[in-house]
Amino acid sequence: MTYHEYVQCNRLTKMGSAKFDFMTAALAEKQQTQRLRSLQPLQPIDAVQVSRSGQTYLNFSSNDYLGLSKHPALIAAAQSYTAQYGTGSTASRLVTGTYEIHTQLESKLAIACGQEAALLFNSGFQANSTVLAALLDRQSLVLCDRLVHRSLIQGILASQARFIRYQHNDLNHLESQLQQAIQKSYHRILIVTETVFSMDGDQSDVSALIQLADRYQAILYLDDAHAIGMLGKNGMGLAAHQPVDLTIGTCGKAFGSFGAFVACSQPLKDYLINCCPGLIYTTALPPAVIGAIDAALDLMPSLESDRQTLQQTAAGLRHQLRSIGYDPGTSTTHLVPIWLGAESRALQLSQWLAQQGILATAIRPPTVPIDTARIRLALSSQHTQAHYRKLLDSLAQWQAATNELGI
């Protein structure tokens, strides 16, 4: 049954009206272009293995880069904070949702990031989509890297500011835009980019961005989501201890938990507490999450050798991928894409890997630009040499099979 037929049938029995035809059309179109997505439940077994429909898979698609989501210290802290403070924070931060554990964690995060202040948010998406809107107005200009995450775009669009995307990591292009911008009378100019790009695993040049922001008096907004926990001093990201106006850190990736924070100056924090709807009009993060983030933060300095080993492993993997005919693009980190171009190839390879017991999701437009479909391998310190051998053997087999068939 096609999606259209399924929905038609559903509509007749349940909805009985044409008012949802727009959904039928949108979903049918996604099905036709093989872009219809659905949720596929699984059960975590450990930090790198999951089971789905009775089969065990090696997970190369999780952002749990240090395996902390299953770490006993995080679990114990989440449990003890719950026992002491309850399961919910019961209100927004500005009402009665700021417990001492929230402010203590913010102070610790600020110190660890080498910034004056930090402010918790409920997720990276929520932070990006609301902080940017709070900082900008219609007479502002945003210059952002062409490949930034959807949450950043969401915040920029919500602000209604003028918006120009510069070529990926091309700081000459950015500077030429800045030169033009200062001739005009914008209220503010913001430079927005990521430090480690989520789908490419490459990095931006943070020092050069700081210099440009300084030279043109622009506000520098860096999303450190994939560097937090992984890179920089004590793993606190590429923007830590640097004169960056505002950094977004997320806690659902290498921190193994959930939530996010802004690291910034105290006046900027005060401004967000007063003017950012995504902070004001939402229930504060629950105690269990605060406990888990706090425990992850305490572990960070001791995980340096895990981080270094993982980056060496990633370099070795990129080398081996090239040697068997794959292209890991511009990756320099623990995120290693395999460029395939056509969406059908990315899907075929992802399905082949699943048959071999490996979970490696195909990343396709609109998440990445057209004709740049890829498999995004997210490496974890908990992957073993045997796991990499299995991955590389499976990739080599697929390469051999497709070469033979001339695909």
Ligand SMILES: Cc1ncc(COP(=O)(O)O)c(C=O)c1O
């Ligand atoms: C660069 C970037 N920023 C923000 C987010 C959103 O973070 P969160 O998962 O905490 O909402 C993501 C998540 O994928 C990301 O890759």
